[in-house]
Amino acid sequence: MSKKIFVSGDEAVAEAVRLAKPHVISAYPITPQTVAVERISDFVEDGTLKAEYLHVESEHSAMSAAMGAAAVGARTFTATSSQGLLYMSEVLPYVSGARFPIVMMNANRTLATPWALLSDHRDSLSQLDSGWIQVYCEDAQETLDMILQAYRISEDPRVMAPMMVNLDGFVLTHTYEMVELPAQAEVDAFLPAYTTINRMDLDDPKTVCYAAMNDYMEFHMKQELDMRKVPSVIEEVDRLYGDKFGRYYDGMVEQYLCDDAEVVLVTLGSVTGTARVVVDAMRKEGHKVGLVKLRYMRPFPREEILDIASRVRAIGVLDKDISVGYEGIVFTNVNSTVADLETSPGRINFIGGLGGRNISKENTRGMFNELLELARGEKKEKIQFVNARCEYHG
């Protein structure tokens, strides 16, 4: 039987990891990921999680040790955040290229400098090209569920790709919520033991992580072609999980009141909760607004975005990041998909929440108003900063 527990996002991750029973955990502490690895350490100590916990000396080593363990066929887990993710970034394409299904939690936190502790998405979005599946969570429950789904998705022989489960630092990692904890037996039925031929084997020795000068291109074409099939596996696992545990997340993208929407706002992560409330309020006032919760950034939900874009008059993309010298990274991704349409809707890129700057209901309402005015034919700045303390003169 499942039970209700009152936990933070970090603790929800730890509970999910205990349920997933990885063989090896290697992690290096970084705020705001720490509570997750502390709880996991407690579970290893008290014997409720029978795993090897490696105290590594850096994030680079955390990912490298996880790779070593994955290379002998072990189920692995690691967790990081911000600078830590960038420090291990060298190893991310190593892991994805070798097709090791490592699951990692990333507590989204801004990058130095200036130093800041709070959440934005510059860390994980800088790693979009690393070959990892990336999912973004809205609350602690979704985070717990996605850690469990991540193993099922990554270890699927059709996928064999590592997966990064992102949750906003502090907003999710340190905020307490009621979370439904599935029963171990149910999880065991959902998540079978990991077996693979892609491993070093004493009875059938082989080499992994080798050099492939002449076949390099074909290896990566295979990786890309496999990744294109991942959305269907994600949908399949989402259905399976929902049937078993009663929670469905709509796969790649959740569309909230989008069916008849004139304008939609695309969000990632916890800010979706705020936007949901604003959409409800504005709907009551008669505005045809909708919300697109972009759950996966890789693989990118091209089909879903095309479908939505073909139906609306304006799309706003809320980026908690910026690719300095261009625009928000999510916006770039949405834009390149929308460019496939013969007539594309109006688009505005809202840059907000950098360094954890608040994005209020009023700010969100302001974004929808800009989109509604754009849909009515008014001219708008393409890139707008939200809740900034200085003027932007584009």
Place this chain on the structure above:
Amino acid sequence: MADKLVTNARDLTNSEYFYGHRACAGCGGSLALRLAMKVLGPRTFVAIPANCMSAVSFLHPQISFSTNSMISPFAATGAVLSGIEAGARALGMKDYHVVGFAGDGGTADIGIQALSGAIDRGDRIIYVCYDNEAYMNTGIQKSGLTPYGSSTTTSPAGRNLPGATRMKKNMFEIVAAHDIAYAATASIGYPEDYLRKISKAAQCASTSYIHVLAPCSTGWGFPIEKTVEMGKEAVDCGLWYLAEFENGEFRLNRKPREFSSLEDYLKKQARFRHLTDKDMDVIKGNRDRKWKKIQDQWTV
């Protein structure tokens, strides 16, 4: 498996676990790997970071290892070895070895953090540093183990500098300072000693470290048939030494009655050919200080 100590060629298997590679003729590093693998045997997991040995042996589809093997990130040999060991342990595997072969740069420079972490965890892994005293794979650049006076492509000897201006980083004692269970220096010029040390490492229940001098004909500039001789002479002239660290004690394994000619050793190598008498005095002074410390503080 190395149930008993391997001390000479008669104890070695005829099986080869590392062959068909593309190393230069006269490569000392490949000899270090080949001999170590003969001691460790078929149930061995190998991890090698960026270095000559991975460059010449991991080219798909022509892999030169018949055992399990992988390339590790350059900086992370120690961490990958730990991961393999932890995974194998967690999966209940029995009767196997986990060994890494990193070069001098991969050990003393970019990989020192991960090596330190691995020793600190005490994982049952064997870390072999094959030391050819520069980044040979990338074209003979200076590493932290390049000796004083060695001309490399990034420490060129010229009118103003004698080549490298620093002594070799003291990896053996840095490793020993971790209170490691077993550490040893070796040279491919003394293969029996090296084989014995690899087999001791294989029996070690915790982390072990072997630092083997592996002369490089290409990078040092000597004839390809002289590799083993150079490895021997380095020890005989006192610029390298054969020692062990065990139970918290240093022990010298070979005490030359008198040193062979240091000048002869250096002048045989293109990388040292420019050295002046003054440079020779610097090198000799450093050697003598080191040996005085060894005589005074180690079991000799």
